Amino acid sequence: MKEKREIKLFEYPFSYDGLIEIRGNGFGVNWPLVYxxxxxxxxxxxxxxxxxxxxxxxxxxxxxxxxxxxxLICDERFNKSAILDIEHLLIDYMNADQKYKLLNLNNGQSLDHDYYQKQLYVNMIDSIWKELRKKEIVQNELNVLRNSDLFKFSPYKTLNSQQYEISEAILDRITMEYSSDKKIPFIIEGSAGTGKTILAVYIMKKLSEYIRYTYNLADLEDEDEEDQAFQYHRTVLKNRDFTFAIVIPQTSLRKTLKRVFRRIAGLKASMVLGPMDVTKKKYDLLIVDEAHRLTSSRGITNIKAFYNANEKLGFNRKKGNQLDWILHQSRFQILFYDPTQSVRPSDLDRSFFKKVEKSQYFEKFSLDSQMRVRGGKDYIQFIDDVLHSKSPQNTGFPNYDLRLFDHIEDMENVIKKKEEAVGLCRMVSGYAWEWKSKTDPNCFDIKIEGKEYRWNSTTEDWINSVNSLEEIGSIHTVQGYDLNYAGVILGNDIGYDPNKQEVIIRKESYFDKKGKQNTTPETLVPYILNIYKVLLTRGIMGTYLYVCDPALREYIRNCIQLH
Incomplete structure (x- = not known):
């Protein structure tokens, strides 16, 4: 009878005496393994x-x-490619598990590779993790970790080829120009789910290692191009007074990343800034995630502080903007940008970023690989076509659960069942109802088919809040975040004109006061369409729709039936 192949774990003292025991292990001298x-x-x-x-x-x-x-984590089936993947997955999960502070640098397998039977080996992480839990080396279940912010925003994520090449090109340029007096802006443009935030956090972690860590070169793995690049950047930047930070315009996402940075070796919560924080000191490098949410003074709260910041930095009191602050206060800028995620008139439009592109030393990159939504780029294009009244291409989404519900209660029930199964499932909507519960917590805001709901009771970390499954999240609670399944309510702020055969926007049914201030029905259109595009691209595994406007419901039904 053939011996069953299985994963084996061996524990030894980490000492010179332990080397004797490792020598006696059949996997110890000439076999690929993870440790x-x-x-x-x-x-x-x-x-x-x-x-x-x-x-x-x-x-x-x-x-x-x-x-x-x-x-030692061993298996007869392991090969070099497999152990690289398993090593990286373990780093990612153990970082999220938080039983240990990890000593790993970020120069491991940064680039994702394909190889024979890759999925077989990737799936082994479940069995490995169960064995590690039995030995109490790790503590949480994988499904819990996969839904955690620390896992989703981990700097240890394996990058795709686009992300890796962009990170290396930018870090090479910064290292090469460090001693010059050039001001160099980089723009990285990518739509929802292309891995912009992951790349931003990865670069922050990488820089922290170059500059602050004191590892011996013996700590690096076998010499390869990636290790050589690490040594080059580290040699130039190590112990220099190179200051850098990441700017997050949205309050909720900023607070989430502060919590994440607080728990990752080499990163600090103080490295995560709001735009106003930038005005306090100069930096060598500022990375701006969600740069499309940088604002002018148009229609914002706390206008006096905004005017004061403009005057402090020498800009016109009313005409200066947050992008001006970023450019003024840093030598290098990395701006992660998606014009289709601008959701308020105060957000800077593309013309401001076009001005940046006129800089003498400007460099631009693009991300287009879909890393969030399992429906891939075809699904993203489908949503864009539907919202902009174009004829969607007849392609299916075999790995994605897209459904249209005729009754809100049915969608709510399915979302709750999915929550029990996989977690991180929520209902969200455009701002098509007044937020009465903000001043009176006993009020219901949203009434549909006899069902009553409240808007999000908090604007900070709403997805993980106690009541979120019973509430409806607005755009300001989910932009920048992932959900496993998103139940999206398309309110009466968006409809369909069957005569003109086009999607329409109703300003009178849109209740974000700051979002429609100083707008006309025409100028409001792209912001509401962008809001729904963001909401409809949050779900990793699936998106469920309930549509209030009957004509829009039938239009979307016909589009989905094509698929």
Whole structure:
């Protein structure tokens, strides 16, 4: 009878005496495997084809001498490509698990590779994790971690080829021009779900390692191009007074990233700024995520502080804007931008970014690989076509659950069932009802088919709040976040004119006061369409729709039936 192949875990003391035991292990000298070295508080995850030699290297490193145990994760089926993937997944999950502070640098397998039977090996992480939980090396279940902000915004994510090439090009340019006096703006343009925030966080982590960490070169894995690039950047930037930060315009997303940065080695909550924070000091580099949400003074709250900031930096009191502040207060800027996610008139339009592109040293990059929505780029294009009254292309979404519901209660019930199964499922809507519960918590805001709902009771981290499953989230609670399944209510602010055969917007049914201030029905159209595009591209596994306007419902039904 053929012996069953299975994952095996071996634990040894992390010591020179432990090397003797590793030498006696059949996997110890000449077999690809993944390992974890840890004590009670810290851990390091790696991969190697010679665990005996690699363990000795780590024992000789002053940065890991204090660790106590080493765990070898072995399987006869492992190969070099497989262990690179498993190593990276373990780093990502153990970082989110938070039992240990990870000592890993971010120079591991940054680039995603394809290889024979890749999915087989990626799926092994479930079995590996169960064995690690049995030994109490990790603590949380994977489904819990996958829904956590610390996992979703992890700097240890494997990058796709576009993300990797962009990060290397920008870091090379910054390193090369560090000693010059050039001011260099970079714009990275990409639609919803193309991995802009992940790339921004990755670059922040990478820079923190170049500048602040004091690792020996022996801590790097086998010499390859990626390690050579790391050494080059580190040599130039290490211990320099290079100051950098990430700017997040939205309050909720900013607070989420502060929590994430607080729990990642090398990053700090103080590195996450709001636009107003930028006015306090100069930086070498400012990274701006969701740069399309940077604003002018038009229709904003706290206008006096905005005017004061303009005057402080030498701009016209009323004409200066937050992008001006970013450019003035830094030498290098990385602006992550998507014009189709601008949702208020105060958001800076494309013309402001076109001015940046006229800079002598400007450089532009694009992201177009869909990394969030399992329906891929075809689904994103489908939503764009539907909203803009174009004829959608007749392509299906076999890996995506897109449904139109005739009754709101049916959609709510399915969302709640999905929540029980996979978590992170919520109902969201455009701002088509007044927010009465903001001043009177006992009031209901939204009434549909005899069902009553309240808007989000908090604007900060609403998705993870206690009452979120019973509430409806607005655009300001979910932009920049993922959901597993999104139940989207299209309110009466959006409709369909069957005579003109086009989607229409109703200003009188749109209740975001700041969102429609100083607008005409015509100028409001792109903002409401953008709001619904953002909402309809939050769901990773699926999107469910309830449409209030009967004509729009039938239009969308016909579009979906094509698919």
């Amino acid at each position: 974890i070295i840890h004590n009670e508080k810290e851990a390091y995850i790696g991969e190697t084809s010679n665990s005996l030699k690699r363990t000795k290297n780590h024992l000789d490193s002053k940065n890991k001498k204090h660790l106590k145990q080493i765990v």
